[in-house]
Amino acid sequence: MIQLQNVSKTFVTGKNKIEALNDVSLEIQKGEIFGVIGYSGAGKSTLIRCVNLLEHPTSGYVFVDGTDIGGLGSNDLRKLRRKIGMIFQGYNLLETANVYDNIAIPLKLAGVPKKVIKERAAKYLEIVGLQDRSQAFPSQLSGGQKQRVAIARALAHEPEVLLSDEATSALDPATTDSILELLLKVNRELGITIFLITHELNVIQRICDRVAVMEKGRIIEQGSVVDIFTKPREPLTKQFVRNESRFKIPDPLLKELLSTGELVNLTFLGESAKDPALATLARKFDVLPSIIAGGIDQLKDQSIGNLLVHLKGETGKIRDAVDFLQSEHIIVEEVIG
Numbered sequence: 262m263i264q265l266q267n268v269s270k271t272f273v274t275g276k277n278k279i280e281a282l283n284d285v286s287l288e289i290q291k292g293e294i295f296g297v298i299g300y301s302g303a304g305k306s307t308l309i310r311c312v313n314l315l316e317h318p319t320s321g322y323v324f325v326d327g328t329d330i331g332g333l334g335s336n337d338l339r340k341l342r343r344k345i346g347m348i349f350q351g352y353n354l355l356e357t358a359n360v361y362d363n364i365a366i367p368l369k370l371a372g373v374p375k376k377v378i379k380e381r382a383a384k385y386l387e388i389v390g391l392q393d394r395s396q397a398f399p400s401q402l403s404g405g406q407k408q409r410v411a412i413a414r415a416l417a418h419e420p421e422v423l424l425s426d427e428a429t430s431a432l433d434p435a436t437t438d439s440i441l442e443l444l445l446k447v448n449r450e451l452g453i454t455i456f457l458i459t460h461e462l463n464v465i466q467r468i469c470d471r472v473a474v475m476e477k478g479r480i481i482e483q484g485s486v487v488d489i490f491t492k493p494r495e496p497l498t499k500q501f502v503r504n505e506s507r508f509k510i511p512d513p514l515l516k517e518l519l520s521t522g523e524l525v526n527l528t529f530l531g532e533s534a535k536d537p538a539l540a541t542l543a544r545k546f547d548v549l550p551s552i553i554a555g556g557i558d559q560l561k562d563q564s565i566g567n568l569l570v571h572l573k574g575e576t577g578k579i580r581d582a583v584d585f586l587q588s589e590h591i592i593v594e595e596v597i598g
């Protein structure tokens with residue numbers, strides 16, 4: 262649906278040159294939710310803005326539905342932009358217009374007939390759960406409701422793709438969850454492809470199919486959300502994943518546990534969650550496992566179990582036990598002090 266090929270973007274301000282994007286290549290499939298995660302300044306906003314040419318790449322190509330959008334004239338570009346809706350962290354609503362007009366005015370400017378405008382406003386306000394608030398002004402709405410209006414406004418153009426620029430970053434956790442649920446509904450029920458950028462792993466975890474990690478204008482790692490969660494390779498990816506989902510062991514406890522055995526993080530996926538693997542360690546390998554901590558991460562379509570386990574036994578036997586766990590498709594990571 263969207264392809265970025267070797268996209269670079271350099272901003273020149275006075276004597277300074279900022280390489281906001283450096284040779285970025287990505288492919289977003291039709292119907293998926295694709296997220297880009299990175300810290301502030303990584304280049305995420307610049308990247309997403311290249312998809313609808315709010316920002317023009319310095320070099321490289323952007324294809325939407327097979328069309329090289331860099332080569333489009335202004336008329337065709339306007340048509341293409343109708344295929345692509347966008348929502349923002351700051352909502353970008355017209356404060357002086359009520360909810361209905363926030364949806365209706367852009368449609369009117371796009372030449373949509375009045376009757377269709379009415380139908381679409383009703384339809385999409387219902388989808389976002391604000392059918393009763395069409396006469397309210399943005400100042401009378403909560404942040405979550407404002408984002409719902411912005412989503413309805415974007416959907417009312419019946420786009421194929423929705424771009425989301427940190428849409429939940431200004432919202433509290435419960436409201437974030439409800440907006441993420443809405444984005445999932447938009448993806449599943451309306452079949453809209455979603456390309457989002459965020460600095461919150463929770464957003465990636467809850468709704469994305471695939472993710473790219475961005476640092477200093479480059480994509481440093483990308484893959485399915487499950488792979489990135491279970492087998493992060495790059496230090497930054499590990500930092501995102503561990504901060505969110507791994508156990509923080511107090512130093513004194515860590516020292517004590519390491520002085521009496523080995524400490525391993527076990528990650529269970531799918532079928533491996535059902536095997537009585539830990540019981541086997543004691544029976545077959547003479548290794549005593551003690552569970553120190555445990556948790557479950559819920560991803561979009563599956564859950565991942567995590568256990569922090571202390572293994573007590575002879576070193577050779579612990580090695581055999583770890584080999585056995587790996588043969589059972591459990592991901593084993595040694596915790597070192």
Ligand SMILES: Nc1ncnc2c1ncn2[C@@H]1O[C@H](COP(=O)(O)OP(=O)(O)OP(=O)(O)O)[C@@H](O)[C@H]1O
Binds near residue numbers: 280301302303
């Ligand atoms: N219009 C601009 N002119 C000059 N520099 C810019 C411009 N837009 C972005 N930059 C610079 O490009 C780099 C990437 O910025 P960008 O906003 O894309 O990052 P980001 O990952 O989205 O971060 P944030 O979440 O803080 O916006 C930064 O160093 C930023 O200062």
